[in-house]
Amino acid sequence: MLLYGIMRFAGLLATLFAASLVLFLILEVIPGDPAELMLGMNAQEDTLAALREQLGLNAPAFTRYIDWVTGMFSGDFGISYTYSVPVSDLIGDRVLVSLPLALIALVLSTVIAIPVGVLSAKYRGKALDTGIMAGAQIGIAIPNFWFAILLVFVFSITLRLLPSGGFPGWEAGVWPALKSLILPAVALALPQAAILARVMRSSLVEVLHEDYIRTARAKGLSKRSTLWLHGVRNALIPVLTILGLQFSFLIAGTVIIENVFYLPGLGRLIFQAITQRDLIVVKSAVMLLVASAVFVTFLVDLAYAAIDPRLRR
Template sequence: MTQAFKRLRGLAGAVMVLAVTSLLIFVLIDAAPGDPAEIMLGTSAQADTLAALRTELGLDRPLMVRYLGWLAGVFTGDLGQSYTYGVPVAGLIGERMLVTLPLTLMATVLAVAVSLPLGVMAAARPGKAGDGLASLFSQVGIAVPNFWIGLLLILGFALNLTWFPVGGFPGWGDGFWAALWSLVLPAIALAIPQAAVLTRVTRAAVIEVTNEDFIRTARAKGLSRRRALWRHTVPNSLLPVVTMLGLQIPFLISGAVLVENVFSLPGIGTLAYQALSQRDLIVVQNVVLLFAVIVLAVNAGTDALYARLDPRLRARK
């Protein structure tokens, strides 16, 4: 089987998954209780007015006709018009992603920067003080919700110390560093639970590789404990860490719903929450579909990174 055929098969599989996912998203969201026209006009609106608005929004058409029309728009870049905001959904989502994507990237970098050294330190000397510190961090980070961490960060670093803004986002046009600074506390709130999980995974992976025969052979040949750790053990421990990180990135984006509301950030999470509460179906559908696309893209990136980390996987291709 040629490399080109494998890539074509993978692309076809991804398209099929997106098609099934889009259908499920559309049907489930459409079945949710509440009439968008009634929410927009209020319960006191006349029946003929409601009917006219439903016709204008296309809600009077059959389900599959609306689904196929939405799907055709997705492929052409026309995601429709928001019921609530009255603007194209594509521009609305693009504007909000300029907040959520940097926030997620910062949280991912922070989670990796904290968890990898902490997990390796814990695995290098099990049962010592460093291991106890990593275990405590993991337990607390997993137990405490990220929105509660965000509230504590606001109380400590925004209200008491006034080092950071309490909330809001000035916009990238008002200064790069000011906008970046407003994302620091939300990124920490998102990163801590993910770093706690990654720390535990890193510790377990490093300990497992440490007990392998090739590590004992390297130590028997005179390689120091530190060099064996960083030259052989840690690189061979990265596959489960990368797997967990690939699973966490979509959760970081979806977890931004609560954190963005806590910090009053105009991101994709806030948009999804507002659209859902206002029954803005077209926005909710496109946001959820975007999350599905991100999951597939992250999975593809994770598979590519596997091949970089493990030469055996490259040999199979």
């Protein structure tokens, strides 16, 4: 198990290195001058040169890449071109919105999808199974931003139960802050829950036809115990794969959802930084999202080994 974990951790580090290199190179080839964007088209050349020197834009690309990577390890993400404040401060404030949003959405999608998928597999071929799968197909087809607008119309404008946007901050209290995250989390979670429910059903239906399931029933184990003790556990491996991928999708989905609900999270920060060509913010924020997704994948790999001992070898 230890060797398995070490190998997976080495893969994590290699993935992060490759992602940082690709991200840096992509942003390097984007045309335009951040200094000119900050000072305007009519800025004097000597002023532009001084600002480029101050921002470190005159250094070779390799030097800037090394400085950026080593700075991230020490918590120094550089200075924002637009806001003239440390990028770590900007990201730190926005993570307190985006991370709870993604975690709430992930928990919601899991809590909804796994029981629904098990129920659908248990009654496969019957009317309940058909209805659940039809609803899941609709959930997959609906874009999360359209679903978000629908939620705002129903729960904010019509019923006036939840806020339609904005974030009061955690200093305003846990419940007011969580209340502002409910609709965005549901908008992110339901499409992902539809995908996860279909995967859970398909995996469990396949497992229920295995020989060891028939053996367990022949030994006198009840249908319910066989389903949960032998069926669901062995069906969870592909589900864990989707869960790891879903966290990445949820993080990426915050870019759209946070703009729909005007949430001051990482997604909205990245969107604003792109429009303002604040490349140091874009690089650092996107790299943080990539690191989060890769780390979750690493945890999923460890969960594989915990569920299936064969993978430890």
